[in-house]
Amino acid sequence: MIKKIIDGRKNINQVKELLDSRSGDNLEEYREIAAEILKNVKANGDQAVLDYTARFDGIEFKAADLEVQASEIDKALKAVDNDFLKALENAAANIEAFHSEQKTSSWQKQKKPGIITGQVCRALKKAAVYVPGGRAAYPSSVLMTVIPAKVAGVEEIIMLTPPDKNGEVSDVILAAASIAGADKIFKLGGAQAVGAAAYGTETIPAVDIIVGPGNIYVSMAKELVFGQVKIDMIAGPSEIMIMAEKDSNPAYIAADLMSQAEHDPLASSILVTDAAELIPEVEKELEEQIKNMSKKDIIEESLKNYGLMITVNNQQEAVEMINLVAPEHLELAVKNPFEILPSIENAGSIFLGEYTPEPIGDYYAGPNHVLPTNSTARFFSPLSVRDFVKYSGFIHYSKEALEEASQDVICLAEGEGLDSHANSIRIRTEKGEKSE
Amino acid sequence: MIKKIIDGRKNINQVKELLDSRSGDNLEEYREIAAEILKNVKANGDQAVLDYTARFDGIEFKAADLEVQASEIDKALKAVDNDFLKALENAAANIEAFHSEQKTSSWQKQKKPGIITGQVCRALKKAAVYVPGGRAAYPSSVLMTVIPAKVAGVEEIIMLTPPDKNGEVSDVILAAASIAGADKIFKLGGAQAVGAAAYGTETIPAVDIIVGPGNIYVSMAKELVFGQVKIDMIAGPSEIMIMAEKDSNPAYIAADLMSQAEHDPLASSILVTDAAELIPEVEKELEEQIKNMSKKDIIEESLKNYGLMITVNNQQEAVEMINLVAPEHLELAVKNPFEILPSIENAGSIFLGEYTPEPIGDYYAGPNHVLPTNSTARFFSPLSVRDFVKYSGFIHYSKEALEEASQDVICLAEGEGLDSHANSIRIRTEKGEKSE
Numbered sequence: 001m002i003k004k005i006i007d008g009r010k011n012i013n014q015v016k017e018l019l020d021s022r023s024g025d026n027l028e029e030y031r032e033i034a035a036e037i038l039k040n041v042k043a044n045g046d047q048a049v050l051d052y053t054a055r056f057d058g059i060e061f062k063a064a065d066l067e068v069q070a071s072e073i074d075k076a077l078k079a080v081d082n083d084f085l086k087a088l089e090n091a092a093a094n095i096e097a098f099h100s101e102q103k104t105s106s107w108q109k110q111k112k113p114g115i116i117t118g119q120v121c122r123a124l125k126k127a128a129v130y131v132p133g134g135r136a137a138y139p140s141s142v143l144m145t146v147i148p149a150k151v152a153g154v155e156e157i158i159m160l161t162p163p164d165k166n167g168e169v170s171d172v173i174l175a176a177a178s179i180a181g182a183d184k185i186f187k188l189g190g191a192q193a194v195g196a197a198a199y200g201t202e203t204i205p206a207v208d209i210i211v212g213p214g215n216i217y218v219s220m221a222k223e224l225v226f227g228q229v230k231i232d233m234i235a236g237p238s239e240i241m242i243m244a245e246k247d248s249n250p251a252y253i254a255a256d257l258m259s260q261a262e263h264d265p266l267a268s269s270i271l272v273t274d275a276a277e278l279i280p281e282v283e284k285e286l287e288e289q290i291k292n293m294s295k296k297d298i299i300e301e302s303l304k305n306y307g308l309m310i311t312v313n314n315q316q317e318a319v320e321m322i323n324l325v326a327p328e329h330l331e332l333a334v335k336n337p338f339e340i341l342p343s344i345e346n347a348g349s350i351f352l353g354e355y356t357p358e359p360i361g362d363y364y365a366g367p368n369h370v371l372p373t374n375s376t377a378r379f380f381s382p383l384s385v386r387d388f389v390k391y392s393g394f395i396h397y398s399k400e401a402l403e404e405a406s407q408d409v410i411c412l413a414e415g416e417g418l419d420s421h422a423n424s425i426r427i428r429t430e431k432g433e434k435s436e
Numbered sequence: 437m438i439k440k441i442i443d444g445r446k447n448i449n450q451v452k453e454l455l456d457s458r459s460g461d462n463l464e465e466y467r468e469i470a471a472e473i474l475k476n477v478k479a480n481g482d483q484a485v486l487d488y489t490a491r492f493d494g495i496e497f498k499a500a501d502l503e504v505q506a507s508e509i510d511k512a513l514k515a516v517d518n519d520f521l522k523a524l525e526n527a528a529a530n531i532e533a534f535h536s537e538q539k540t541s542s543w544q545k546q547k548k549p550g551i552i553t554g555q556v557c558r559a560l561k562k563a564a565v566y567v568p569g570g571r572a573a574y575p576s577s578v579l580m581t582v583i584p585a586k587v588a589g590v591e592e593i594i595m596l597t598p599p600d601k602n603g604e605v606s607d608v609i610l611a612a613a614s615i616a617g618a619d620k621i622f623k624l625g626g627a628q629a630v631g632a633a634a635y636g637t638e639t640i641p642a643v644d645i646i647v648g649p650g651n652i653y654v655s656m657a658k659e660l661v662f663g664q665v666k667i668d669m670i671a672g673p674s675e676i677m678i679m680a681e682k683d684s685n686p687a688y689i690a691a692d693l694m695s696q697a698e699h700d701p702l703a704s705s706i707l708v709t710d711a712a713e714l715i716p717e718v719e720k721e722l723e724e725q726i727k728n729m730s731k732k733d734i735i736e737e738s739l740k741n742y743g744l745m746i747t748v749n750n751q752q753e754a755v756e757m758i759n760l761v762a763p764e765h766l767e768l769a770v771k772n773p774f775e776i777l778p779s780i781e782n783a784g785s786i787f788l789g790e791y792t793p794e795p796i797g798d799y800y801a802g803p804n805h806v807l808p809t810n811s812t813a814r815f816f817s818p819l820s821v822r823d824f825v826k827y828s829g830f831i832h833y834s835k836e837a838l839e840e841a842s843q844d845v846i847c848l849a850e851g852e853g854l855d856s857h858a859n860s861i862r863i864r865t866e867k868g869e870k871s872e
Binding site: 081083084086087088090091097098101102104107109111115116117119120122124125138139140172208209227229230233234251252255256258259261262263289292293294295299337338341344345347348349350351352353354355356357358359360361362363364365366367368371376377378379380381382384386390391392393394395396397398399401402405407408409411412413415416417418419420421422423424425427428 | 517519520522523524526527533534537538540543545547551552553555556558560561574575576608644645663665666669670687688691692694695697698699725728729730731735773774777780781783784785786787788789790791792793794795796797798799800801802803804812813814815816817818820822826827828829830831832833834835837838841843844845847848849851852853854855856857858859860861863864
């Protein structure tokens with residue numbers, strides 16, 4: 001089923017090439033459509049937004065219909081199964097606890113009398129969270145995007161999600177939004193939702209940051225409004241990499257490879273092991289377990305095209321492979337995961353030990369599941385409270401402190417040929433005046 | 437000289453429109469040229485890079501000529517004036533001390549026995565710092581971009597800067613790079629330098645992040661390689677906003693408005709004050725002081741087109757104006773700057789009190805001078821150690837802990853229709869097995 005079994009040492013670049021091959025070409029076309037939509041929304045506000053909702057979602061809204069009413073949320077909270085609500089609440093509490101550790105504070109230091117420098121940390125004022133509609137509507141993603149904004153202290157968090165064919169939003173999404181603490185929810189999707197949140201319309205407030213996954217038009221629109229607002233990363237197809245050893249349980253490995261593959265035919269599930277004998281056992285488990293899976297076809301397609309089994313000679317080679325791939329999800333299904341952890345340089349989220357399967361992180365444990373994909377864990381980080389704050393530096397010098405620094409600063413300014421900079425110091429300082 | 441004097445209360449939007457009017461249109465053309473250069477560098481490596489250097493810089497290099505030699509750096513350190521070197525070293529020490537406060541650490545928490553979550557913080561491995569050539573070559577920018585990377589712990593910091601017409605890099609730039617701790621310096625500029633650092637060539641290593649200002653082709657190239665590598669913000673024309681009151685010194689205000697204006701005809705210098713009587717005094721000082729400035733023409737053009745004097749009724753209105761503009765640099769030239777500071781929501785860098793002119797921050801005090809422009813201080817932050825690190829989340833659950841969480845996670849997974857996710861929990865847990 002996973003037909004690609006390669007010798008890691010010999011084929012180290014083949015792995016990255018396989019992952020890269022998932023990126024679509026010809027994005028220009030989508031980009032142009034998204035740009036056109038943004039331009040129209042910027043110029044025509046609500047009217048443009050309503051036109052696109054009629055055209056793309058088939059719903060004839062008036063402006064007043066865009067915002068979800070409190071009564072709809074109440075109804076949703078009653079409609080959703082109690083166990084599911086309780087599970088969402090437990091997950092939300094874990095996510096909140098984890099993200100609270102990411103908060104940073106303003107600080108200032110008096111270097112010596114008369115010199116104070118520091119940094120103000122503030123939450124962004126308004127944030128928009130995009131939540132896809134249809135089958136990709138995941139309440140867990142609502143928690144993972146809204147809660148970090150809430151913990152950061154964002155004043156107004158709006159959620160944007162396309163209406164279904166009845167002009168509604170699913171109960172589970174509304175319930176998750178309510179638990180996570182979204183302030184307003186709008187039935188609006190696509191590039192037009194991104195434009196509305198970036199520029200503001202009569203109904204939709206302009207925000208400072210737009211986060212959350214969406215289809216290709218949403219992604220393109222987010223890239224295009226970057227700079228007008230902040231955005232989170234652009235997510236690509238998902239990956240898991242599992243590092244396993246001789247005694248690892250092949251049933252667990254097979255289950256976890258499948259759990260990634262069921263997301264998307266473009267998802268990539270990779271096993272890397274120094275125990276070649278494990279591979280046929282995992283394959284056997286895959287054959288068995290897949291029979292009962294409802295997303296069997298997607299799993300098969302994903303594993304066939306982008307699944308990989310990689311053999312290496314030892315744990316060190318496995319780690320090198322991992323750092324090269326920089327997987328979104330990494331499972332260390334080995335006995336000594338905490339010993340391996342310090343050598344993992346590149347990975348979005350790391351699952352330690354055989355009883356920490358990736359779904360515990362997708363839903364529940366606390367760390368964010370919005371993660372860098374496609375090797376970008378080399379330099380990008382999971383979505384976090386950090387994304388929803390900003391900093392300002394600040395400086396205070398007394399007259400005496402400025403005088404002491406003046407010769408150095410004047411020297412540097414003149415060295416750069418900026419004599420108005422030098423003048424600004426000189427005019428305030430006796431030393432400066434003397435040297436004039 | 438500054439012809440725009442407006443009543444802040446009545447014309448609050450006019451200010452933002454003036455600043456926005458500085459952004460160029462028709463960026464598409466530059467974007468296409470940059471894209472073509474990137475494509476060629478990706479495909480042809482050193483050869484492409486050398487061809488562009490011949491074409492754009494007029495220098496016929498071989499690949500071996502690209503890297504600056506240790507002997508050239510030694511020569512530069514000897515050639516640069518001793519006072520200037522000493523001033524650079526003092527500035528570097530201040531910058532290093534300030535940025536050291538921005539470091540964050542990895543952490544982990546045991547929530548209860550069997551559940552550990554945490555976050556690994558790691559420096560990016562390789563960073564490239566772009567430094568423009570010609571008249572815009574500022575050694576202070578070398579310090580401001582290299583030192584945060586160094587403090588973060590980046591293993592290899594390369595500097596990219598175009599060769600001058602003799603195929604050399606200026607002594608002050610080399611001296612600053614040496615003091616800041618750049619590991620390698622390449623004589624390479626433009627979009628081709630960005631491409632080389634993003635994709636790697638035979639001579640230039642591929643990096644994880646590219647930072648630093650450059651011309652329009654450099655900016656476009658940085659935008660285009662975003663995702664392949666991380667980039668810092670795209671800088672626009674510079675701004676200063678000065679908040680002053682009745683007793684503020686008009687000579688200082690005039691000097692500081694000019695020190696911003698001398699950078700660029702597109703720079704914007706704005707005074708906001710509740711003391712209308714201050715305005716003619718500042719104008720008089722401008723007329724006087726400008727006579728001695730070498731960049732008189734640039735200052736005049738900048739002030740005439742983008743200079744503003746804004747009157748407001750009180751300090752609160754001034755603060756509202758500031759928060760709307762979100763200036764890159766903000767001077768609080770008032771008696772009580774520390775009392776105003778908490779109400780400043782949006783500003784890149786804040787200078788408190790009459791003896792803290794902006795140039796002390798440009799060069800010396802420690803906070804970074806690579807700042808968000810064009811109102812993006814609403815959501816962007818100064819360049820910092822944070823830009824040069826990344827995070828991974830991690831999770832460990834014991835068998836018992838997983839069992840306890842299993843029903844919630846299975847419930848959530850099944851609620852999202854992802855039964856392979858549920859299977860991955862079930863296969864590990866007795867509860868899960870029972871409920872099957």
